[in-house]
Structures are given as C-alpha cells and as structure tokens.
Amino acid sequence: xxxxxxxxxxxxxxxVIRDEALRLLAAHGPETVTVRQIAAxxxxxxxxxxxxxxxxxxxxxxxxxxxxDVFEAMLGELTGESGAKxxxxxxxxxxxxxxxxxxxxxxSPLPTYLRRLLLSETDAGRLLFRRLYDLSRAALDxxxxxxxxxxxxxxxxxxxxxxxNDLALFLLRDRLTEVLGMDPLSxxxxxxxxxxxxxxxxxxxNAAPPPPQGDxx
Amino acid sequence: xxxxxxxxxxxxxxxVIRDEALRLLAAHGPETVTVRQIAAxxxxxxxxxxxxxxxxxxxxxxxxxxxxDVFEAMLGELTGESGAKxxxxxxxxxxxxxxxxxxxxxxSPLPTYLRRLLLSETDAGRLLFRRLYDLSRAALDxxxxxxxxxxxxxxxxxxxxxxxNDLALFLLRDRLTEVLGMDPLSxxxxxxxxxxxxxxxxxxxNAAPPPPQGDxx
DNA sequence: CAGCATGCTAAACAAGCGTTCAGCACTTGT
DNA sequence: ACAAGTGCTGAACGCTTGTTTAGCATGCTG
Numbered sequence: 416x417x418x419x420x421x422x423x424x425x426x427x428x429x430x431v432i433r434d435e436a437l438r439l440l441a442a443h444g445p446e447t448v449t450v451r452q453i454a455a456x457x458x459x460x461x462x463x464x465x466x467x468x469x470x471x472x473x474x475x476x477x478x479x480x481x482x483x484d485v486f487e488a489m490l491g492e493l494t495g496e497s498g499a500k501x502x503x504x505x506x507x508x509x510x511x512x513x514x515x516x517x518x519x520x521x522x523s524p525l526p527t528y529l530r531r532l533l534l535s536e537t538d539a540g541r542l543l544f545r546r547l548y549d550l551s552r553a554a555l556d557x558x559x560x561x562x563x564x565x566x567x568x569x570x571x572x573x574x575x576x577x578x579x580n581d582l583a584l585f586l587l588r589d590r591l592t593e594v595l596g597m598d599p600l601s602x603x604x605x606x607x608x609x610x611x612x613x614x615x616x617x618x619x620x621n622a623a624p625p626p627p628q629g630d631x632x
Numbered sequence: 633x634x635x636x637x638x639x640x641x642x643x644x645x646x647x648v649i650r651d652e653a654l655r656l657l658a659a660h661g662p663e664t665v666t667v668r669q670i671a672a673x674x675x676x677x678x679x680x681x682x683x684x685x686x687x688x689x690x691x692x693x694x695x696x697x698x699x700x701d702v703f704e705a706m707l708g709e710l711t712g713e714s715g716a717k718x719x720x721x722x723x724x725x726x727x728x729x730x731x732x733x734x735x736x737x738x739x740s741p742l743p744t745y746l747r748r749l750l751l752s753e754t755d756a757g758r759l760l761f762r763r764l765y766d767l768s769r770a771a772l773d774x775x776x777x778x779x780x781x782x783x784x785x786x787x788x789x790x791x792x793x794x795x796x797n798d799l800a801l802f803l804l805r806d807r808l809t810e811v812l813g814m815d816p817l818s819x820x821x822x823x824x825x826x827x828x829x830x831x832x833x834x835x836x837x838n839a840a841p842p843p844p845q846g847d848x849x
Numbered sequence: 850c851a852g853c854a855t856g857c858t859a860a861a862c863a864a865g866c867g868t869t870c871a872g873c874a875c876t877t878g879t
Numbered sequence: 880a881c882a883a884g885t886g887c888t889g890a891a892c893g894c895t896t897g898t899t900t901a902g903c904a905t906g907c908t909g
Contacts, residue, residue, distance in 0.1 A: 428886080428887085444663065446661065446663035446664055447663055449865080449866070449867085450866080450867060450868085451865090451866085451867090459887075459888090460887065460888050460889070461867080461868085461888095462868080462869080462870090462887075462888065462889080462890095463886075463887055463888075465867080465868060465869080466886075466887075467886090470867075470868080471866095471867065471868090530751075533804070533807060534747075534751070534803065536806070540807075541807070541810060544804075544807040544810070544811065545810070545811060548811045558837070563837075563838075564837035564838055565837060565838055565839065567828055567831060568827065568828070568831070569824055569827070569828055571812060572812065572816075572824050572825060572828045573828045573832075575808055575811065575812055575816075575825075576797075576825070576828050576829055576832065579797070579800035579801065579804050579808065580793075580796070580797045580800060582800060582804060583796035583797060583799060583800035583803070584796065586751065586800070586803045586804075587750070587761075587796050587799060587803075589753070590750060590757075590758070590761040591792055591796065593758060593761070593762070594761065594762060594765045594792065595788060595789065595792055599789075599792075607786055607789050608789055608792075608793070610785065610786070611784055611785070611786055611789045611790045611793050612793055614784060614785075615790075615793065615832065615833065615836065616832065616836055616837050617836050617837070617838075618835065618836040618838075619832065619833055619834050619835040619836045619839065620775070620780075620781035620782060620833050620834070621780075621781055621782055621834075621835075622782065622836065645856080645857085666895080666896070666897085667896080667897060667898085668895090668896085668897095676857075676858090677857070677858050677859075678858095678897085678898085679857075679858065679859080679860095679898085679899080679900090680856075680857055680858075682897080682898060682899085683856075683857075684856090687897075687898075688896095688897065688898090850909100851908105851909090852907100852908085852909085853906105853907090853908085853909105854905105854906090854907080854908100855904100855905080855906080855907095856903105856904090856905080856906100857902105857903085857904085857905095858901105858902090858903080858904100859900105859901095859902095859903105860899100860900085860901090860902105861898105861899080861900080861901100862897105862898080862899070862900090863896100863897100863898090863899100864895105864896080864897090864898105865894105865895090865896075865897105866893105866894080866895075866896080867892105867893100867894090867895105868891105868892085868893090868894105869890105869891080869892070869893100870889105870890090870891080870892095871888105871889100871890095871891105872887105872888090872889095873886105873887085873888080873889105874885100874886085874887085874888100875884105875885085875886085875887100876883105876884085876885075876886100877882105877883085877884075877885095878881105878882090878883085878884095879880100879881085879882085879883100
C-alpha cells in the first residue's frame with residue numbers, strides 16, 4: 416500500500432472522500448449509500464471516514480456545506496445591479512439553470528445534489544431555498560423598477576411562482592429527459608426550453624410566435 | 633388478542649396495513665421507514681406484512697399501484713372534451729393542484745406520495761409522469777384548436793414547461809410553505825397562487841394587473 | 850365433528866449497518 | 880536518534896434490518 420502525500424495542497428485524501436461522497440450521495444441519496452461504498456469509491460477504509468469526519472452524518476453535513484459554498488459563489492454573480500437581468504425576457508435571459516450550466520460541466524453531480532438538498536428536510540436545504548427566494552424577489556423588484564415586468568397583485572407569490580418554475584427544471588430533469596428525448600439542462604436542451612419559457616413570460620400563452628427576429632404588425 | 637373479522641368488506645387488516653404504509657412512506661420515504669414501524673402503526677406483527685405482501689418491496693409496489701389507481705380515477709375527469717379546460721386562463725382554470733384539492737382532504741398523504749413517486753426512479757413514477765405529460769399535450773392541443781392559446785414554436789416543449797410549472801407546486805410545497813407562511817396547496821393558499829400563475833399565462837409578466845373584473849382600455 | 854386452510858404472533862436468523870479499537874507506517878520536532 | 884503525532888488499515892463489536900419458522904386460534908367445508 417502506497418502512502419502518497421507529496422505536496423501540501425488541497426486535494427488531500429480528505430477532499431477525495433468528500434468528492435466521492437458528493438457524487439454517490441447525489442446519485443443515490445444518504446439513506447441508500449453506505450459508508451463502505453464511499454470508502455471503496457475513494458479507495459480508503461471505512462474507518463478513515465469516521466476518523467476524518469466523525470461520523471457518516473458528519474460527512475454528509477460537510478458535503479452539504481461544500482455544495483452550499485459552491486452555489487453561493489455562483490449566485491454571487493446574480494446579486495446587485497446584474498440581478499435584474501435574472502428572468503428578464505429582453506436581456507440575455509439568465510435563468511438559474513443557465514447560470515449553473517455556464518459554471519458546471521454537463522455531467523456535474525451538483526445539480527442533482529441541489530435537488531436532494533431542496534427536497535430534504537434539512538437546515539441546509541431550507542437555507543438554500545430561502546436564499547434563492549430572496550434572490551427571486553430582488554430580481555422581480557429590479558425588473559419592476561426598470562419597467563420590464565409588473566410586480567403583479569401579489570409580488571411575494573409572483574416571485575415564488577417564478578422561482579418554482581425555474582427549479583422545476585432541476586427537480587424533474589430525469590422525467591423530462593425521458594419524455595422529451597433530451598436533457599433540458601444540457602446545452603442543446605436549453606436552446607429549446609428557454610425560448611418557450613421566455614415566450615410565455617413575454618406575452619403569455621397567446622403571444623404570437625416569434626421567429627428569431629419577428630415583429631407583429 | 634382479539635380476532636375481529638365481522639363483515640367481508642374492504643377494510644381488512646390488509647387494507648389497514650396498506651393505508652398506514654402509504655402514510656408513513658409518504659412522510660419519510662421507503663428507505664427510512666422500517667417494516668416494524670409500519671407493523672406498529674397498523675397494530676400488527678412484522679411477520680404479517682411479509683405474509684400478506686411477500687416482502688417490504690412487495691408492499692411498496694402495492695402502495696404504488698394503489699396510488700396510481702386513485703390518481704387515474706381523478707385524472708379521468710380531465711380527459712376528453714373537458715381536457716381543454718386544463719390550464720385555460722379564461723375558464724375555471726383547473727390546474728392539477730386544483731383538481732387534487734377538490735378530491736382530497738387538506739391533510740391527505742397522497743400529494744406527498746405523488747412527489748416521491750415522480751422523483752423516484754421507479755416504473756410507477758415514470759408511468760405516472762408520462763401519463764401527465766400526455767394529458768398536458770392533449771390539453772395544449774385542445775386550447776390551441778379552440779384558439780385559446782398558441783401552441784408555440786415547440787409544442788412538445790411548451791407542454792412540458794406547463795406540466796413542470798404545475799408539478800413544481802407539489803414538489804416544493806414544504807419549502808414554499810416556509811417562505812410564504814402558508815400552504816400553497818391549501819384552499820386558502822390556492823386563492824393566492826392561482827391568480828398569479830394565470831395572470832402570467834394570460835398576458836406574461838408585463839400584463840396589467842387585473843382586479844377581480846378588469847379591462848385594459 | 851374431523852380436517853384443513855386462513856390470519857396471525859413470538860421468537861429467532863443471517864446479513865448488513867455505522868462505529869470502535871489496536872496497531873502499523875511514516876513524518877515531524879527536539 | 881528518539882519520542883510524539885498523523886494518516887491509515889483490518890478486524891471486530893453491537894445493533895438493526897428484512898425475513899423465516901413454528902405454532903396457535905379461528906372459520907369454513909365435507
């Protein structure tokens with residue numbers, strides 16, 4: 416057995432365990448995945464996981480926090496001035512999915528982990544959703560101030576509707592891939608999904624179909 | 633111990649086990665809930681569950697099928713002629729959530745079980761989603777034929793968008809309840825949710841706010 | 850009334866789980 | 880060079896899991 420620990424950088428054995436745990440937990444969930452499976456995937460013994468993280472639950476919490484940090488970094492680009500660009504039918508139309516797609520590779524386990532996080536009854540999940548909701552409200556506010564969208568009769572609910580619609584793509588990704596024959600979160604899939612979504616946001620279900628550059632007389 | 637089996641109706645011990653399993657599985661998931669927990673909730677011994685259903689997995693499949701049957705009966709009212717009413721901004725606006733709310737009590741475990749079904753990688757979940765997608769496509773077709781909505785540039789994707797938006801309410805119910813301070817699937821909550829949703833479908837994000845009965849000059 | 854199936858329980862079983870423990874290999878500070 | 884500390888393993892422990900088995904009480908049928 417080789418003990419390799421040449422440079423004191425970040426990719427320690429600890430980080431490898433964290434990454435493999437993230438991958439497996441995203442794919443199968445914390446109840447299904449065993450400590451032994453994670454240990455095998457990381458090429459270590461089960462005991463080492465407890466040594467590093469205290470317990471299986473400790474590891475899960477550390478992965479949660481790690482995912483939260485990564486998302487927070489990505490969400491940073493949506494706050495402040497540029498926040499109004501979110502959901503803007505006229506602008507580049509940066510939805511959450513598009514932001515994630517721009518930052519993560521197509522096969523990243525993070526969107527799947529996000530899904531589990533949002534649906535799990537954990538503080539991390541609640542925190543993340545609250546953060547996204549605040550972001551959605553701020554974006555709607557910005558759009559309203561800029562005259563690009565109406566806040567509606569019930570802005571709190573309208574922001575929730577917009578967020579829910581955006582997140583549905585993550586939550587139902589697998590089912591949508593099955594019926595559509597393509598992954599709506601892939602680069603190709605989004606070129607079909609986003610226009611339909613934005614067309615509805617722009618003019619509702621009755622709006623005239625806009626070919627690449629089209630006006631209605 | 634009493635052996636009560638007076639009338640040969642449906643509410644057999646078997647049905648009690650099925651109902652308790654449904655309740656517990658919806659609330660905590662199949663991986664978390666144990667056979668002993670279900671047995672205790674139903675007031676029987678763990679062995680009896682295996683005796684009736686073969687295995688824990690067998691019980692889960694029977695509950696899946698039972699839920700599928702109940703939903704199928706409810707979905708029946710949406711097919712055919714009346715299918716066009718689904719998602720119709722002008723009509724009574726019967727979304728999936730409203731249909732379910734009309735048929736089920738507020739504390740029914742079925743919406744929560746539906747969520748798990750749709751997100752689980754099971755044939756039952758895939759089947760149900762496919763069924764709902766076909767329904768959504770048919771509804772959009774009907775609306776288009778009636779001139780009440782445009783099919784969009786990509787009808788297959790548009791139907792998926794509408795379905796995903798509808799289902800998001802079920803999937804994110806708990807999180808939405810937290811940030812909004814009310815359950816959007818309750819009778820009261822839907823009076824706030826539906827108008828915002830329909831307002832967007834009717835005219836997009838820029839549409840003028842419609843008070844109960846309002847025209848735009 | 851004998852006989853057999855049915856509904857059901859209590860106890861036990863093997864397997865798998867998360868976790869603990871004793872100890873080896875190696876690095877670091879003195 | 881020696882002691883202390885870290886990273887890590889392999890085996891074991893106690894517990895819980897789904898499932899099996901033996902057997903009892905009841906109801907149906909000839």
